Amino acid sequence: MVIGLDAGGTKLLGASLDEGLELGPRVRHTWAGEGRDATLEVIARAVEDIRAQAGDVEAVGLGVPSLVDWDDGVSRWSNHLPLDDLPLRDLMTERLGLPVVVDNDGNLAVLAEHREGAARDSSNAVFLAMGTGIGGGLVLDGKVYRGSHGYAGEFGHMVVDHDGADCPGACPGRGCLEALASGRAIGVAGERAARDAPDSALGRRLAESGAVLGQVVTELAHEGDAAARAVLADVGRRLGAGLTGIVNALDPDVVVIGGGAVTAGDLLLDPAREVVAARALPPVARAVRIVPARFGEEAGLLGAGLLARELL
């Protein structure tokens, strides 16, 4: 038995994972702006809670929304949690008295999708998690590719608008894919569209609630609102421009799109596919598949458990 934990930007999810790759009861904590010590306390308590139920636990896998030094398990830089320059693996190993492995959450999600999900049977897979931001991970030649230090897979911070606006959050970049095609970007574009079309369902929702989030755009698009559909198509085309560069550079078998925004389904992915078909180098465009993830918010959790099993 092992434990997988995924400490995302908004919440922590944890569960045990048995030999049959079945996840046990979930533990969940929504972050409330905890500082560093309290964050570590929440993580440690989640492990102890799961352990109390699961019995004989041999290792812990922990995902964080950070650039993680793969060699020494130091969380080097985080866009979302107060974990900069923190020897997270060693701290947790000591605190829990168990072997702990720490990895970037996107690396864990691509591991789960490759072993058990939408990238199964592929040699080379690109994974993008479109949540509030865009995380990512990469499987090359059947293994998670982490780069020279552990920082690889940050497809959200590929520049797709070289002279573009500042990337939201702590990223010092401009014109990053995350600024143009994340869940947050769907909300921003949705609010603009709602103002432009006050009689649309999107416009009425803005008038009622004073704001439009990405998930509202998706919901109204599924209900058939033309303004909301146009927003998803626009963001999908921007995503497609980013994917065009990625597939030309990496020639993967498959691109897997996960994260909350993928509930938009083909309303988002078809425009992205059309752009890749039209703009990528023809043999690359013909060969690559662009598919939704199998796992939703639990991809990182499962990947963390799988990595803990590999550690043993």
Next chain:
Amino acid sequence: MVIGLDAGGTKLLGASLDEGLELGPRVRHTWAGEGRDATLEVIARAVEDIRAQAGDVEAVGLGVPSLVDWDDGVSRWSNHLPLDDLPLRDLMTERLGLPVVVDNDGNLAVLAEHREGAARDSSNAVFLAMGTGIGGGLVLDGKVYRGSHGYAGEFGHMVVDHDGADCPGACPGRGCLEALASGRAIGVAGERAARDAPDSALGRRLAESGAVLGQVVTELAHEGDAAARAVLADVGRRLGAGLTGIVNALDPDVVVIGGGAVTAGDLLLDPAREVVAARALPPVARAVRIVPARFGEEAGLLGAGLLARELL
């Protein structure tokens, strides 16, 4: 003894390569718009000419500016030579009566830089060849990474301006790095700068000769012309925007810039380095080196020879 050949967009270069990795006398042919049969004839004749001088040749490595199916040696799509959907490896093997290996020219150049050049001692290296267009290659975990079909490494066709202008040449993309930061892009920007500053050395050169090529911009920049230097700095910053995305995605040890445009040296590379330092995720930016290639126009030729040796 093996033979290496590099059939680039403008010329063919060939030479023998001995066990000490010494290249023999060079054979060179400048393309004059030959059709498919004549192109193959030029390649075959180059091999025979080298063989006549070199004696006992055991294998041939051939680089082409094409997407090459790695499994079967078919040149699938070429931006520069009439080699689309051509079983180049099998045709040449039969014609020459020697084992032949065919690869994309950027893959061969990165092989040469990794084994013997600027990427030596690195695990993960990105290579960009800034010539008329932008070619590229990738070494990951110490080996050339070719992707799922053999098409990887086309960094020139990463989208850095998602709503940008058509990519020149046969690429169906828009806003590709090649459109913004190739040798040709230096010429285009140089001509615009020459018009804007008719009293600069660049402006006078345009008035004299009616056109400005990338290499003229570089030459005048080295002589101190401020207008020419500003052009290289601009193009260098665009290159830096593209590199920012590449290093965030791949976390390489080193980025090697080759091709004709790199004669601009730090006038081009320093602005690129500054953009990466300012805009890439901080731990990635701190860790990566951006260096000029060791080999100039002979990188592909040497790589072709090295690959032929590996074939044996």
